[in-house]
């Protein structure tokens with residue numbers, strides 16, 4: 011049996027991942043593999059924070075079990091084989107009672123949806139919800155057509171994300187270990203945050219733990235949710251001991267933890283080399299730079315690029331580190347691979363890799379062919395030697411030395427979107 015949910019939290023609290031933990035624990039369900047934390051279209055206006063939806067294949071485990079979580083002292087187990095639970099409606103009602111207890115229904119942005127299904131539908135629902143905008147009617151029609159058990163409250167928009175999470179095929183994935191302190195974590199000093207991020211860093215496979223540029227422990231989220239910290243990793247085994255190490259090594263209390271399989275840092279949201287761009291979708295494509303970056307008030311930068319017969323505007327908002335260097339380094343004629351989201355007619359840049367750097371020549375006054383002195387301007391496209399009065403109409407061109415420039419530019423850890431992977435060699 012698969013349970014999927016979304017849209018249970020609002021601006022001032024809650025977290026759908028915590029609800030999944032609560033459901034698994036209260037209903038005594040084991041998880042096949044790992045519960046799934048699935049990020050959807052990062053440009054969607056309805057999102058509260060990171061547009062996440064949840065799904066878990068649950069049942070009663072057979073054979074070897076691994077502890078992957080804990081809630082109020084009670085373990086949550088993962089197994090490679092689980093026996094199905096026969097009564098879908100019973101589980102749906104019991105899980106829905108927990109959703110209604112914990113969901114932040116007063117918040118106008120909270121519109122919960124939950125699906126209980128026998129099988130995982132094909133990945134098309136995932137891809138459309140990740141890469142475009144889906145209507146509630148469309149999601150509901152599909153859910154009904156597939157005969158799934160579902161529950162929803164208010165406008166039921168959460169059904170869109172629940173269906174998408176349910177259909178995620180997990181072809182590429184990473185993992186995140188989340189520690190909770192319900193309803194809100196205690197306050198930690200910067201020093202303690204740094205030490206816990208250092209512990210996370212010492213575990214092989216983890217990434218994005220600490221943002222050196224902004225001196226920020228990125229494993230600690232913004233407040234107002236029960237999430238104490240979340241450590242991302244490519245290795246789901248070596249991270250299992252992290253909660254125990256935090257508990258024994260630091261003055262930190264938490265009420266539960268759970269390890270998720272996720273589509274974070276997979277670049278799954280990018281559509282490749284599409285002919286034209288649609289609002290609120292994300293793309294990766296090769297293009298030629300047609301203007302050098304120029305700033306507007308507020309520290310935002312823009313440059314133009316040419317793609318499939320049209321010129322577009324690219325935006326870099328408040329660039330820092332890698333993106334600041336890009337602003338400095340990029341030149342007209344550079345052939346680049348751009349990764350970004352198309353919003354309000356502009357491509358908001360998430361990362362860039364340079365495929366081929368243009369040769370750039372700087373125009374200057376020539377030296378005199380007669381006596382070798384530097385010539386002076388003498389009207390437009392005319393030069394005169396101040397020593398021997400020789401005339402020339404040919405300027406000199408010197409090639410700009412560009413070997414200091416980098417090949418890849420990306421946002422610092424703290425400014426990176428959940429779905430965006432670190433740019434790799436040859437991307």
Ligand code: ATP
Nearest residue numbers: 017057058059060061062139143144167168170171
């Ligand atoms: P958190 O990260 O704290 O869990 P959130 O950012 O995930 O919060 P939600 O509260 O889940 O935000 O709200 C996102 C809403 O947008 C959900 O109702 C979800 O179903 C819907 N949604 C997600 N992707 C799309 C899409 N592509 N088209 C239309 N609606 C979408």
